[in-house]
Amino acid sequence: MVGGHSNRQRYRSIAVVVAIALVLGVALTVSYVLPSYVENKVRSTLARLETQFGVAITVDSVDTYGALEVVLSAITVRDPKAPGTEPAVLRIGEIRVDVDVFSVLSTKPRLRTVRVDKPELHILRRQDGTNNVASWRKRISAWDMPEIEPMSTSSESVLDRIDPRLPVLKVSGGRLVISDATLERSLLPSFAPKQIVLSNGSLTAENTSMMLDKLELKVVATADIDQFGGRVEGNLLYDRRTRRRRIMLTLPEPCTIPFPDGRELTIGQALWSGGRTITLRDVGFDSLAQVEEIRAQWKQLPAAGDTAFRWSIGDLSRIELRKPVIDSHALLLLASWRPVHHATSPDKKLPSLDVSRKPVVGTKKRPKLKVDKGVAVRGALKATYEYLGQRILELAKGIRKSADILPVDEVVIRDGRLSPGPEQTTFSMQFSRTDSTSSLTFNTDVQGTVSSFKAKVAADTGDIQVSADVPELPLARLEPYAPSSVVLNDAKIQKTALRLQYFEEDQSVIMDGDFHLSGLTLQVAPVASVPMENVSFGGNIRATYSPVEMKMSVAAKEFRFGNVPVRGQFDMTDGLGEPIVHLELQVPRIGAQAVVKSLPKALIGRLSSMKTSGDIAWSLTLDLDTRDMNSLEYDSEGHEYGFRVESLGERLALNTLRKRFKHRVQEPGGGIKEFTTGPGSRGWTPLRRVSEWMAKVLTTTEDGTFYRHQGLAFFAIRDAFVQNLERGRFYRGASTLTQQLVKNLFLIREKTVARKLQEMFLAWHMDRHMTKKEILALYVNVVEFGPRIYGIRKAAKYYFDKVPADLDPLECAFLASMLPNPKRYHYQFRRGEVTEAWRIALRRTLEVMVKRKKMTRRQLESYAPYSPRFRERRK
Numbered sequence: 069m070v071g072g073h074s075n076r077q078r079y080r081s082i083a084v085v086v087a088i089a090l091v092l093g094v095a096l097t098v099s100y101v102l103p104s105y106v107e108n109k110v111r112s113t114l115a116r117l118e119t120q121f122g123v124a125i126t127v128d129s130v131d132t133y134g135a136l137e138v139v140l141s142a143i144t145v146r147d148p149k150a151p152g153t154e155p156a157v158l159r160i161g162e163i164r165v166d167v168d169v170f171s172v173l174s175t176k177p178r179l180r181t182v183r184v185d186k187p188e189l190h191i192l193r194r195q196d197g198t199n200n201v202a203s204w205r206k207r208i209s210a211w212d213m214p215e216i217e218p219m220s221t222s223s224e225s226v227l228d229r230i231d232p233r234l235p236v237l238k239v240s241g242g243r244l245v246i247s248d249a250t251l252e253r254s255l256l257p258s259f260a261p262k263q264i265v266l267s268n269g270s271l272t273a274e275n276t277s278m279m280l281d282k283l284e285l286k287v288v289a290t291a292d293i294d295q296f297g298g299r300v301e302g303n304l305l306y307d308r309r310t311r312r313r314r315i316m317l318t319l320p321e322p323c324t325i326p327f328p329d330g331r332e333l334t335i336g337q338a339l340w341s342g343g344r345t346i347t348l349r350d351v352g353f354d355s356l357a358q359v360e361e362i363r364a365q366w367k368q369l370p371a372a373g374d375t376a377f378r379w380s381i382g383d384l385s386r387i388e389l390r391k392p393v394i395d396s397h398a399l400l401l402l403a404s405w406r407p408v409h410h411a412t413s414p415d416k417k418l419p420s421l422d423v424s425r426k427p428v429v430g431t432k433k434r435p436k437l438k439v440d441k442g443v444a445v446r447g448a449l450k451a452t453y454e455y456l457g458q459r460i461l462e463l464a465k466g467i468r469k470s471a472d473i474l475p476v477d478e479v480v481i482r483d484g485r486l487s488p489g490p491e492q493t494t495f496s497m498q499f500s501r502t503d504s505t506s507s508l509t510f511n512t513d514v515q516g517t518v519s520s521f522k523a524k525v526a527a528d529t530g531d532i533q534v535s536a537d538v539p540e541l542p543l544a545r546l547e548p549y550a551p552s553s554v555v556l557n558d559a560k561i562q563k564t565a566l567r568l569q570y571f572e573e574d575q576s577v578i579m580d581g582d583f584h585l586s587g588l589t590l591q592v593a594p595v596a597s598v599p600m601e602n603v604s605f606g607g608n609i610r611a612t613y614s615p616v617e618m619k620m621s622v623a624a625k626e627f628r629f630g631n632v633p634v635r636g637q638f639d640m641t642d643g644l645g646e647p648i649v650h651l652e653l654q655v656p657r658i659g660a661q662a663v664v665k666s667l668p669k670a671l672i673g674r675l676s677s678m679k680t681s682g683d684i685a686w687s688l689t690l691d692l693d694t695r696d697m698n699s700l701e702y703d704s705e706g707h708e709y710g711f712r713v714e715s716l717g718e719r720l721a722l723n724t725l726r727k728r729f730k731h732r733v734q735e736p737g738g739g740i741k742e743f744t745t746g747p748g749s750r751g752w753t754p755l756r757r758v759s760e761w762m763a764k765v766l767t768t769t770e771d772g773t774f775y776r777h778q779g780l781a782f783f784a785i786r787d788a789f790v791q792n793l794e795r796g797r798f799y800r801g802a803s804t805l806t807q808q809l810v811k812n813l814f815l816i817r818e819k820t821v822a823r824k825l826q827e828m829f830l831a832w833h834m835d836r837h838m839t840k841k842e843i844l845a846l847y848v849n850v851v852e853f854g855p856r857i858y859g860i861r862k863a864a865k866y867y868f869d870k871v872p873a874d875l876d877p878l879e880c881a882f883l884a885s886m887l888p889n890p891k892r893y894h895y896q897f898r899r900g901e902v903t904e905a906w907r908i909a910l911r912r913t914l915e916v917m918v919k920r921k922k923m924t925r926r927q928l929e930s931y932a933p934y935s936p937r938f939r940e941r942r943k
Contacts (some may be wrong), residue, residue, distance in 0.1 A: 161186030242269030298323025453643030630666025781834030
């Protein structure tokens with residue numbers, strides 16, 4: 069018994085010693101052998117990763133602590149072919165790994181927890197277009213994730229390859245830097261900063277299943293977006309048993325993106341659910357635009373190509389905006405954005421307008437002439453032609469720019485609204501692009517009336533087609549962008565169907581179709597001194613523009629100005645040189661009163677109350693070679709069909725001029741001079757009591773055809789027109805005595821087309837209803853001969869202390885010489901005698917009267933030295 073007990077005691081002691089030895093052996097192994105083994109294991113793993121991904125990995129140190137806690141410090145991953153100055157692709161401050169001690173000697177040790185501190189991933193697009201992650205693309209392509217829908221099931225993916233015993237991964241202090249150094253900004257949009265940084269990133273990934281052979285993966289990540297003041301959150305849930313997964317990437321709080329022009333883009337919320345669509349909600353661009361929802365779709369995610377991050381802009385396939393509210397001014401922002409050329413469309417630049425001299429196609433070579441006169445008119449026509457050419461090119465560029473401005477193949481806007489504006493006015497847009505064409509459709513819905521605008525650009529030729537179909541569209545919203553001379557508050561387009569074609573090869577344009585505009589207000593000072601309101605016109609038109617031929621033309625068929633039908637043709641050749649102009653206008657037979665009602669009141673003034681009967685017709689043909697303004701040829705012809713002026717209204721009634729009436733004269737300073745005149749009035753001088761020389765002088769100096777014309781001297785109008793063209797300004801009016809009379813009696817002092825038209829009509833009407841003697845008597849009694857000196861009686865008394873009947877030819881010639889500017893020329897009287905130049909002019913007037921046999925040579929010589937003797941003035 070004693071021996072047996074002793075043996076048992078000995079065996080127990082041996083067991084204790086062996087156990088202690090094993091513990092010491094394990095301790096020694098853990099302390100001295102395993103760290104070296106683990107470090108070798110880590111470095112061999114890193115070497116295998118270098119070979120697999122073609123990168124260079126460096127680690128400052130690999131340390132083990134406690135129960136196999138492995139710490140890797142200062143890890144750097146570089147592209148071995150990158151320049152030395154280029155930042156590392158990946159930097160990690162520290163990786164701390166807890167290893168299962170019982171698996172450490174296996175070929176695949178099991179990790180319990182992996183903690184990553186301060187990792188920084190830098191994605192760089194170099195200036196030459198390459199990127200620092202391109203070498204990884206082929207090696208990681210096998211890990212590309214197929215399309216994933218929220219909580220969907222699919223075939224095997226990368227998630228199915230994950231070991232259910234994966235360690236818990238925790239990342240803190242992470243940074244993601246995306247930089248684009250290319251001039252084209254192919255990685256980031258042009259309006260975005262050249263570098264975007266996500267900082268303070270954190271991530272946790274773990275298997276939340278209670279059973280080790282199951283995988284319920286949960287990943288939660290967050291990061292700050294430095295430049296935009298926002299935050300991004302990501303969540304991934306995956307159940308391998310059911311193969312159901314949910315991916316959610318969100319901006320949980322508003323994010324602000326600053327633009328170079330000072331404006332800001334805000335995104336209220338962003339959501340990506342793992343598929344090819346990202347949804348943005350409550351998007352605002354300052355006060356210019358607010359969008360309820362934007363859905364952006366990608367062709368691939370991630371996309372193939374020369375960079376794994378091309379999806380950030382290059383592979384967008386579709387953008388949809390729902391219920392955007394856009395300020396009208398926001399549309400102008402498109403003009404300031406640089407277009408992004410589509411990869412499949414040719415990178416063509418629109419040529420500038422060619423202003424070099426080219427032969428005019430289809431015309432004979434013209435001989436060289438002196439071009440001293442008419443420079444202003446030629447310059448104005450040339451500038452107009454060149455302006456139209458430049459605007460056409462800008463329009464073409466704008467359409468091309470609109471086709472290239474977004475790096476997507478399709479853009480859709482639904483239920484949009486412009487602000488400010490009525491709720492019932494909406495718009496929609498659809499842009500689509502293929503390898504051959506880019507097309508844009510824009511529709512507006514105004515209280516149920518839909519207008520459509522379409523544009524199509526050919527990718528190979530650059531040719532453009534534009535069409536507009538507008539049943540009715542108010543233009544008030546465009547008022548801020550209209551020229552100052554145009555008011556669009558009440559204007560609208562109606563019954564319009566226009567087509568425009570632009571051919572890039574020769575920059576030519578063809579536009580044709582129907583166009584109607586109503587309610588327009590025009591403020592054109594040379595035409596009328598007051599706005600022309602409610603102007604309406606439209607009809608069928610065809611216009612062509614050809615820089616090669618230096619020619620433009622506009623043809624109007626079935627055109628109407630108000631209710632007046634007008635047919636016309638305008639052609640201009642050699643538009644960039646010395647233009648040749650051809651104009652044809654025709655008003656077919658129409659009721660005269662319809663013409664009166666159709667013309668703007670500002671254009672016809674007091675004639676707007678005129679009552680007429682019968683029909684009229686009119687035609688005009690004009691040809692002008694601007695090198696020689698005297699080449700002007702025109703033919704104006706009017707026809708009457710029972711036409712009669714029933715009434716001009718009380719203010720224009722000619723019968724009132726046959727008795728006493730009050731004559732109101734507007735002084736140059738704005739004052740009004742009023743006096744009573746007319747037959748029977750105290751200051752009236754009948755024509756029989758006026759020297760016969762007065763009528764002879766007036767019909768020599770002011771109106772040589774007074775007794776032959778019908779109120780208008782068309783040959784004089786033609787000569788005056790030529791002189792005005794030569795001087796490039798209003799120089800001569802070619803008014804007859806009758807026109808001067810109606811201007812004094814009925815019209816205000818202004819040099820406008822409106823006043824001239826009224827003057828010409830009233831002169832024609834007066835000549836038909838009054839005798840030449842009545843007209844001449846009115847003229848000499850109301851015309852101004854000096855400052856506030858109206859009528860022949862006051863003039864004869866003031867200058868010569870005579871009655872009108874006693875005036876001699878020289879005195880009458882002097883009074884006639886005052887008529888062009890009586891206040892200015894009054895100095896001739898104040899100085900006591902006329903100047904030498906004035907004396908010569910008076911002699912020439914009398915010499916013309918001799919040639920026209922209105923006086924004899926002896927009478928002429930009797931008035932030498934042709935200096936009238938004024939009355940003596942009191943000192």
